[in-house]
Amino acid sequence: MLIADQFFKLNPVDIFGQEGNYQQKLKGSAERDERNDSGVESISCRERRIQRLIQLKKEESYATFSNMEKRDDLDNLFLKYPRKTMCVLNAGYASIGGVDGEQLEAVFKPFKNFERVVTLHGKPYSFVVFRGGEDAVVARNALHEKPCTLFNGKTLFLEYINHIDFAEIANKHLYQRTGNAKVTLDxxxxxxxxxxxxxxxxxxxxxxxxxxxxxxxxxxxxxxxxxxxxxxxxxxxxxxxxxxxxxxxxxxxxxxxxxxxxxxxxxxxxxxxxxxxxxxxxxxxxxxxxxxxxxxxxxxxxxxxxxxxxxxxxxxxxxxxxxxxxxxxxxxxxxxxxxxxxxxxxxxxxxxxxxxxxxxxxxxxxxxxxxxxxxxxxxxxxxxxxxxxxxxxxxxxxNNSQVVRxxxxxxxxxxxxxx
CATH class of the missing domain: 2.60.120.590 (Alpha-ketoglutarate-dependent dioxygenase AlkB-like)
Structure with missing residues (x-):
C-alpha cells in the first residue's frame, strides 16, 4: 500500500500531534523541568539542546536554499503574510533521507483545499500549493518548526512565497539547462x-x-x-x-x-x-x-x-x-x-x-x-x-493537483x- 493511501484519512492532529504532546515526551526524561527562584518554569538542558539543534537545522536549510538558488534576499523572498504557495525548505529529492512527492502529499492531504506538491529533481526543498492563503496558513501553523511523525519526527520548515517567485524557481531549470538567456514571444x-x-x-x-x-x-x-x-x-x-x-x-x-x-x-x-x-x-x-x-x-x-x-x-x-x-x-x-x-x-x-x-x-x-x-x-x-x-x-x-486526480x-x- 502506498504511503499516501495509508495516511489519506488521518486528521492533521493524528499525523503531527499537538505541541503539548511533544513537550510532554521531553518532560518524561530524567532531566525534568524545575522552577527557578522566581517561580518561573525553566527548560531542561535536554530541551535546550533540542532547541539549538532545531535552530542549527533551520539555519542550514535556509543557507542551502540561498546558495542553490543564488538568493541572498530571503527576507524579501519569504513572506510574513499568508500566500497560497509555501516552500518546504528541508524536504525534497536531494535531501539526506529524502522524500518524494507522494510522501509529501501524505503530509498535506489532510488539510482543506490542498492542491499539489511540486518537487524539483536534485533539490533538497519542495513547494506545496493550496487554493488560497487562508488554507495554507492552517497547514503552516500545524507544521512549521514542529515534528512530523510521518517523517520519523523530523521538524519541517515552511515559508510563504509569491506565485511568481515559486514559478520562476520551478521553471527556470529549462533555461539553465539549455543556456538560452534570450526571451522572445513569437x-x-x-x-x-x-x-x-x-x-x-x-x-x-x-x-x-x-x-x-x-x-x-x-x-x-x-x-x-x-x-x-x-x-x-x-x-x-x-x-x-x-x-x-x-x-x-x-x-x-x-x-x-x-x-x-x-x-x-x-x-x-x-x-x-x-x-x-x-x-x-x-x-x-x-x-x-x-x-x-x-x-x-x-x-x-x-x-x-x-x-x-x-x-x-x-x-x-x-x-x-x-x-x-x-x-x-x-x-x-x-x-x-x-x-x-x-x-x-x-x-x-x-x-x-x-x-x-x-x-x-x-x-x-x-x-x-x-x-x-x-x-x-x-x-x-x-x-x-x-x-x-x-x-x-x-x-x-x-497535472498533479488533487482536483485533477x-x-x-x-x-x-x-x-x-x-x-
Whole structure:
C-alpha cells in the first residue's frame, strides 16, 4: 500500500500531534523541568539542546536554499503574510533521507483545499500549493518548526512565497539547462499574432450574431439561466463545453449556452487552420467574454489538463494591451491586441507563459495613454480528453493537483460501471 493511501484519512492532529504532546515526551526524561527562584518554569538542558539543534537545522536549510538558488534576499523572498504557495525548505529529492512527492502529499492531504506538491529533481526543498492563503496558513501553523511523525519526527520548515517567485524557481531549470538567456514571444515559441484576421464587415456580422443569439436566449424560458455568467468583473458565455472557474477545470454541460458551436464561427476556425499550419482545425470549446471598461483578468495559464496544445483568441470591438509573463526569467512582454486580430498560443507560449489584462481604465501605448472601452473576445480550445500533461513547466502545470486526480478517478470509475 502506498504511503499516501495509508495516511489519506488521518486528521492533521493524528499525523503531527499537538505541541503539548511533544513537550510532554521531553518532560518524561530524567532531566525534568524545575522552577527557578522566581517561580518561573525553566527548560531542561535536554530541551535546550533540542532547541539549538532545531535552530542549527533551520539555519542550514535556509543557507542551502540561498546558495542553490543564488538568493541572498530571503527576507524579501519569504513572506510574513499568508500566500497560497509555501516552500518546504528541508524536504525534497536531494535531501539526506529524502522524500518524494507522494510522501509529501501524505503530509498535506489532510488539510482543506490542498492542491499539489511540486518537487524539483536534485533539490533538497519542495513547494506545496493550496487554493488560497487562508488554507495554507492552517497547514503552516500545524507544521512549521514542529515534528512530523510521518517523517520519523523530523521538524519541517515552511515559508510563504509569491506565485511568481515559486514559478520562476520551478521553471527556470529549462533555461539553465539549455543556456538560452534570450526571451522572445513569437512563432519560434508558438505565439502567433495575426492582425486583420477578420474583415470589418465580418467583425460587424459577428457582433450582430452574438447579440441576436442573446435575444433568442431571452425569449426562451428554459435558456434564461444559460446566457452570461459574471466572473469577477467580466462576463462569460460557453458553447460546446463549459469551464468551471471555481473548480478550475471543465465544467458541467448545464453551464453551456448550447452544446453546439454557433454556425457563424465555423468558417473562422477553418481560416485559422489555414493561417497556422500547426493547428489542426479542431476545437470543441468556445468562450465569449465581455470586458467592461476598467475590467481585466489576472495572470494565468489556461489549465494544462483541461485543454490541448492550441488556444485561439479573436479580439472584438476595441483594442487592449495584454501582458505576457515568462516566470522562468520574469520577463514581461506586452502585445497590443487590435479588434479583428487573432492570437494563437501553442507549445511554450501556451504552457510556459502566463497572460493577463491589467485592471485599469487606460493603456500606455507608444508613450501615450489610450482610454479603454468595452472589449469582447472569443477563446477557442480543444478538451484534453486524457486530463494529463507532461510538460516542462511544473510551476504552471496542474497535472498533479488533487482536483485533477479526483476528476481522473471519477472518470475512470464511471467508465468501469456497467451500462
Amino acid at each position: 512563432e519560434s515559441v508558438g505565439f502567433y499574432y495575426i492582425p486583420n484576421f477578420i474583415t470589418l464587415e465580418e467583425h460587424k456580422a459577428m457582433i450582430e450574431s452574438i447579440l441576436a443569439d442573446d435575444e433568442r436566449k431571452r425569449a426562451s424560458v428554459q435558456s434564461a439561466d444559460k446566457r452570461w455568467f459574471k466572473i469577477q468583473e467580466r462576463f462569460v458565455k460557453h458553447y460546446g463545453n463549459s469551464f468551471d472557474y471555481h473548480l478550475k477545470h471543465i465544467g458541467s454541460k448545464s453551464l453551456v449556452a448550447s452544446e453546439k458551436f454557433p454556425s457563424w464561427i465555423l468558417p473562422f476556425i477553418e481560416r485559422a487552420a489555414e493561417k497556422v499550419p500547426s493547428f489542426n482545425g479542431k476545437v470543441n470549446q468556445l468562450t465569449i467574454q465581455k470586458y467592461p471598461v476598467g475590467s481585466g483578468i489576472s495572470f494565468h495559464t489556461d489549465s494544462h489538463t483541461s485543454f490541448e496544445d492550441t488556444v485561439l483568441v479573436i479580439s472584438l470591438l476595441t483594442p487592449v494591451a495584454m501582458d505576457f509573463r515568462h516566470p522562468a526569467t520574469r520577463a514581461i512582454i506586452t502585445k497590443d491586441l487590435e479588434p479583428c486580430s487573432l492570437v494563437v498560443m501553442q507549445g511554450e507560449a501556451r504552457y510556459g507563459w502566463e497572460h493577463a489584462i491589467r485592471i485599469r481604465r487606460s493603456d500606455l501605448i507608444a508613450g501615450e495613454a489610450r482610454e479603454r472601452q468595452e472589449r469582447w473576445s472569443m477563446t477557442m480550445r480543444t478538451l484534453n480528453e486524457s486530463m494529463t500533461c507532461h510538460c516542462n513547466y511544473p510551476g504552471l502545470c496542474d 479526483r476528476l481522473r478517478e471519477e472518470r475512470k470509475a464511471a467508465k468501469s460501471e456497467p451500462n
